[in-house]
Amino acid sequence: MTTAVDDAAGRMSAFIRDPYPTLARIREAGAVSVVEFGEGLPVYLVTRYQDVRAALMDPRFGQDVRRSQAIASGRGSGLTLGSEVVHMLNSDPPDHTRLRRLIQGVFTRRRVDLMRPMVERISDGLLDGLRGRETADLVADFAFPLPIMVICELLGFPPEDMHAFRTWSTAILTQGGEMTFDQATAEMNDYLRELMTARRAAPGEDVLTDLVRARDADELTEQEVFSMVFLLLIGGHETTVNLLGTATLALLHHPDQLARLRADPAAMPVAIDEFLRYESPVSMATLRFTNADVMVDDVEIPADELVLLSLGAANRDPARFTDPDRLILDRGDPGHLAFGQGLHRCLGSFLGRLESEVALTGLLERFARIELAAAEETLPWRNTIMLRGLESLPVSLDG
Ligand code: HEM
Secondary structure (H helix, E strand, C coil): CEEECCCCHHHHHHHHHCCHHHHHHHHHHCCEEEEEECCCEEEEEECCHHHHHHHHCCCCEECCHHHHHHHHHHCCCCCCCCCCCCCHHHCCCCHHHHHHHHHHHHHCHHHHHCCHHHHHHHHHHHHHHHCCCCEEEHHHHHHCHHHHHHHHHHHCCCHHHHHHHHHHHHHHHHCCCCCCHHHHHHHHHHHHHHHHHHHHHCCCCCHHHHHHHHHHCCCCCHHHHHHHHHHHHHHHHHHHHHHHHHHHHHHHHCHHHHHHHHHCHHHHHHHHHHHHHHCCCECECCCEEECCCEEECCEEECCCCEEEEEHHHHCCCCCCCCCCCCCCCCCCCCCCCCCCCHHHCCCCHHHHHHHHHHHHHHHHHHCCEEEECCCHHHCCECCCCCECCECCCEEEEEC
């Protein structure tokens, strides 16, 4: 079956606004579908929970972006997959192992627990900024700055540069916005080069200083430092922003569950898992390719084919989750795939959870009334099939 997910503009926006009915049809039609990705490039799409989970853990699905790019180019596609920015998420072992090992100590549960006061300080500061305002854009004024200020603090970057990161990541991830992919990567590399020089001269207590030291000890190349920072900046904010926006919208749609959560803030960590399942911020895992013939259920995907694993579809699979299209905040099922699984399972999952818990708890504590201040159908969604998130969320507030 061939389904164009992103061909006609009209179809695209309907899909972007609500991808779940289409994903459900694709999931019901068969274990694997062939869809068009980018400029007519055929890609195998896997949507069922068991199959997506198995594929995430199967080394026959590779992620080395240079190989994916070669496959795409070999099919005559002009699609740019960013093969000059090689980081742990788009590489395979042994590079993946080496790169992940260099940084994983920063994101352990214990280290992240120590970040709670910092995250609370940032969240409180942003909520202070909303005090007395009758309306706000919860994405621009809260959901976006929070995780980016956290990751800037970890990396040791000036938080006032965060708007540049947003412009770069929009250009790189969605290949849209005010800048081209090449311009964005070039600008970002220049920016990082300057900061690295500054850290060499005056080391700080931050991740960038650690990376500069590792670079000087020849543990990774300069290009790998850039790519690592790029991945942390993007992984560190695109995802949590999306979750905060969609979780708030979901609460506005479910006033009864919002009231229960207000009455029992201790239920927030369990609710976060349900928000992650219901609107998975990373809707599609990174593009993979088969490095052997692989059977997915009853369908064979030949070697050297590009593959998309839909986390959003898997997390709404009725074969795994009862009533999957319903938000049930006390579902208490952390078995969703929103953080991926296997080798590339999200390195920042503890941090993403902490940020979401602190932010949503703080928001509900501060504002007794939060109402949507725009017509539902006018809400702008991120224009990409890879991520699920709102561009803005206008609300009216009452402290
Ligand atoms: C709600 C928040 C988040 C969600 C839903 C999320 C989701 C994901 C997913 C699905 C993957 C795996 C993608 C794949 O296998 O193709 C991933 C990987 C990754 N995430 Fe997150 N993420 C979140 C927050 C963060 C944060 C805060 C950071 C840290 C700064 C981070 C850093 C990373 C990194 C470095 C990887 C690559 C891991 C590897 O390749 O081994 N993420 N994330």
